[in-house]
Amino acid sequence: MQIKNTAINDLNSGLLLDHEENLKLLSKKHQNLEQIIDVIANYNIAIPSWALGAGGTRFGKFGFGGEPSTLEQKIEDIAVINTLTKSANAISLHIPWDIPKDPEGIKATAEKLGIQFDAMNSNTFQDQEDQEYSYKFGSLCHTDKSVRDQAVAHNKEVIDYGVALGSKSLTVWLADGSNFPGQLNFRRAFENTLSSLKEIYAHLPSDWKLFIEYKPYEPNFYSMVIQDWGTSHMLAKDLGEQAYTLVDLGHHLPNTNIEHIVATLMTRGMLGGFHFNDSKYGDDDLSVGVIKPYQLFLIFNELVFGMQNNPANNPIPAWMIDASHNLKDPLEDLIQSIEAIETAYAKALLIDQKALESAQLKNDVASAQRILQDAFNTDVKTILAEARRRNGGAIDPILAYRKLDVRNQLIKERGMNSSATGL
Ligand code: AOS
Ligand code: ZN
Ligand code: ZN
Ligand code: ZN
Numbered sequence: 001m002q003i004k005n006t007a008i009n010d011l012n013s014g015l016l017l018d019h020e021e022n023l024k025l026l027s028k029k030h031q032n033l034e035q036i037i038d039v040i041a042n043y044n045i046a047i048p049s050w051a052l053g054a055g056g057t058r059f060g061k062f063g064f065g066g067e068p069s070t071l072e073q074k075i076e077d078i079a080v081i082n083t084l085t086k087s088a089n090a091i092s093l094h095i096p097w098d099i100p101k102d103p104e105g106i107k108a109t110a111e112k113l114g115i116q117f118d119a120m121n122s123n124t125f126q127d128q129e130d131q132e133y134s135y136k137f138g139s140l141c142h143t144d145k146s147v148r149d150q151a152v153a154h155n156k157e158v159i160d161y162g163v164a165l166g167s168k169s170l171t172v173w174l175a176d177g178s179n180f181p182g183q184l185n186f187r188r189a190f191e192n193t194l195s196s197l198k199e200i201y202a203h204l205p206s207d208w209k210l211f212i213e214y215k216p217y218e219p220n221f222y223s224m225v226i227q228d229w230g231t232s233h234m235l236a237k238d239l240g241e242q243a244y245t246l247v248d249l250g251h252h253l254p255n256t257n258i259e260h261i262v263a264t265l266m267t268r269g270m271l272g273g274f275h276f277n278d279s280k281y282g283d284d285d286l287s288v289g290v291i292k293p294y295q296l297f298l299i300f301n302e303l304v305f306g307m308q309n310n311p312a313n314n315p316i317p318a319w320m321i322d323a324s325h326n327l328k329d330p331l332e333d334l335i336q337s338i339e340a341i342e343t344a345y346a347k348a349l350l351i352d353q354k355a356l357e358s359a360q361l362k363n364d365v366a367s368a369q370r371i372l373q374d375a376f377n378t379d380v381k382t383i384l385a386e387a388r389r390r391n392g393g394a395i396d397p398i399l400a401y402r403k404l405d406v407r408n409q410l411i412k413e414r415g416m417n418s419s420a421t422g423l
Pocket of ligand 3: 248322
């Protein structure tokens, strides 16, 4: 299924008059509006290949019609999102769920649809049918060298697939840890993980980055080998310049000050990747912005400041949505997530940084709060719409998705019972 540009133009034309009026009002109020529209228009977030089908919980999964069952179809779905939003021009693959049997062919398909290959993801948290050793008691941290070797070899293989596709980074997320006190020697597990990661790092092409994701608990409920940003940072530092920490918003204990972590990592140029989602209790993987939009805005405030004041040369982080879609149409959910991310970004760009700095230097707390809240309370829908429109996207992407009846078209093409690989 491919959406024609003319269809989007037709839908936009009905909304244009109102949109232009709103834009005029906004540009009267904000002098830097053009710059903000520009930044948003050039912003893209990668979509993980496993987010395109129905997600589930450990209790069950309720399918969606028209789910993509091949890598080609996953890329097609992302192209649909990208055509509407002009903000999702990359896919993040997961091996072995998305082994490209014909890398050249897949690359050509993606290129034709304007989709690039973002970070590759390895999987040593599940046992695959043909593998010799089990990851039941860990992978890169395992007590048995043969298991570690197998996990290292898998990660090297993932890098090789990525090279064939034109990806430039590998994300390692480990489920390794322990469920019961006494099960694992923390220090031995850490050292084993570090030496396994060193082998993987040695296989990294010189223009690649390695992202190390952390998580405090789940699937292990007593300890996780890479439990927090400090552990990830230590590992990355020991590996070398191509290794970075990856922040996943859901991977923090409740009420953790994530914006502070972001700022600290960027001070040292160590924030390499970012997984967006939202959470109420744990790693809930809810749609971005549904629970704590103000926190997301404060995080973007640090990201904007970090990118504008960057003596440690923090790279532009690799942005990805890492959420689960167990009730909504996954494509609608991803469009909503993109909107939430860009909303927070645009609002953070509206912050008067000079005024904020002067309030901070004078310890004028009330003014500092007001400056942030003025930006947060500004309606930026029109900014997002204008950024999309200028790129040929939809003024209202969800409305367009529904008017174009995308889901039913996909069901017609793929059937009611197709299912996507993933969690
Ligand atoms: C797991 O909790 C992490 O968020 C991973 O980034 C990701 O969801 C997983 O690798 C999916 O395969
Ligand atoms: Zn993640
Ligand atoms: Zn997660
Ligand atoms: Zn999550």
